[in-house]
Amino acid sequence: YVKAMVGGVDFTKSQFNRAIQARRQPGSAFKPIIYAAALDKKFTPSSVIIDTPYISPIGEQDKLWKPKNYTEKFFGPTLFRTGLIQSRNIITVKILEKIGTAYAIEYARQLGIESNLDKDLSLALGSSGLSLLELTRAYSVFAGGGRLVNPIFISKVVDRNGRVLEENQPSLSEAISPETAFMMTDLLKAVVEEGTGWRAKALKRPEAGKTGTTNDLRDAWFIGYSPTLIAGVWVGYDDRSPMGKGETGSRAACPIWLSFM
Numbered sequence: 369y370v371k372a373m374v375g376g377v378d379f380t381k382s383q384f385n386r387a388i389q390a391r392r393q394p395g396s397a398f399k400p401i402i403y404a405a406a407l408d409k410k411f412t413p414s415s416v417i418i419d420t421p422y423i424s425p426i427g428e429q430d431k432l433w434k435p436k437n438y439t440e441k442f443f444g445p446t447l448f449r450t451g452l453i454q455s456r457n458i459i460t461v462k463i464l465e466k467i468g469t470a471y472a473i474e475y476a477r478q479l480g481i482e483s484n485l486d487k488d489l490s491l492a493l494g495s496s497g498l499s500l501l502e503l504t505r506a507y508s509v510f511a512g513g514g515r516l517v518n519p520i521f522i523s524k525v526v527d528r529n530g531r532v533l534e535e536n537q538p539s540l541s542e543a544i545s546p547e548t549a550f551m552m553t554d555l556l557k558a559v560v561e562e563g564t565g566w567r568a569k570a571l572k573r574p575e576a577g578k579t580g581t582t583n584d585l586r587d588a589w590f591i592g593y594s595p596t597l598i599a600g601v602w603v604g605y606d607d608r609s610p611m612g613k614g615e616t617g618s619r620a621a622c623p624i625w626l627s628f629m
Contacts, residue, residue: 369520369538371597372628384606391483391497392602396455396564397580397589397617398494400552401506402464403452405475407548409467413449413555417459420444424461426488435461435493438581452555453563455579457493464492478543479506480516494580504591504600509543510552510576511593516543560592567622568592571629579617584610588620594629601625 375385384390403411419442426433437443437457451459464472472492473485481503485496501519509516517540524535556576559565564579568590577592586608591600601621604611611620 369523373521382606386602386606387500389499390602391499392587392604393496393582394494394498394503394589395580395582395587395617396457396460396494397503397578397591398496398498399452399455399460399492400510400556400578401476401479401481402460402467402472402492403448403555404479404510404544404548404552405472406448406463406467407551408475408544409471411448411463411467413447413551415448416445417448417451417462418444419446419451419456419458422458422461424465424489426490433490435490449555449558452578453558455559455564460492461489464489476506478516479509480543481506494582500600500602503589504598507578507591507593507600508598510549510556511598512540512549514542514544514546514549515540556592564616564618565590565592565622567618568626570626575629577622577625579622581616581618585612585615586610588615588617590617590621590625592622592625592629597629599625599628601628 373387375387376382421442422435424433435457446459469487469491476485483498485491517538520536522536525533527533553576556578559578560568560575565577568575568577573594575592575594577590580589586604588603601624603620
């Protein structure tokens, strides 16, 4: 059941609902989908991936692509777990290369992602535009023990005589295994406790989540959940202009999430 939704700053100025209609790059907020897919390909939280400079052809012109970590440093042998907690870009790209983009895209579909997804390694860094509702729903699979739900906006419609005209019940389907969902929740709890989602600790309750930031600080995200409630936040400008120095998912989006929760 959807508890609340904000689609913009002022409905009288714009009726465009950014929570559902906008498609924005999720950046690192997409990484948990890649990591979950990898867990089902025999990776474990203790798998080791080498964080070193990486060059790959990408796109139709096969231009050389040189992804970097946010800190522009490389850290050598790195645990799978640490790659997600510290949101390491190179680690995620190498994981996607190992499991394959076609498999990762199919896995995202299982989690309810319906938007077009790039069929190259930039997918690992959230290059494909998604709606906030889509991504929040995908995370709800981790929160819900592996089950995919259809969001319910209207529980029921009753006429003046108390006759029920319409009633909507939750629809659940198995998307991933409960074991994978449990491991992802454990990893996303660690993102809050030890990594980029540290601001969410101020809630002083059990929570799991992930930040997302795109190039030039055009989009900031935080998707997170407690045992009873999941919420997603996107922050940015409609014209995709940069928000300014330091306006990452941790700084721009997580405090909004924290205030709501």
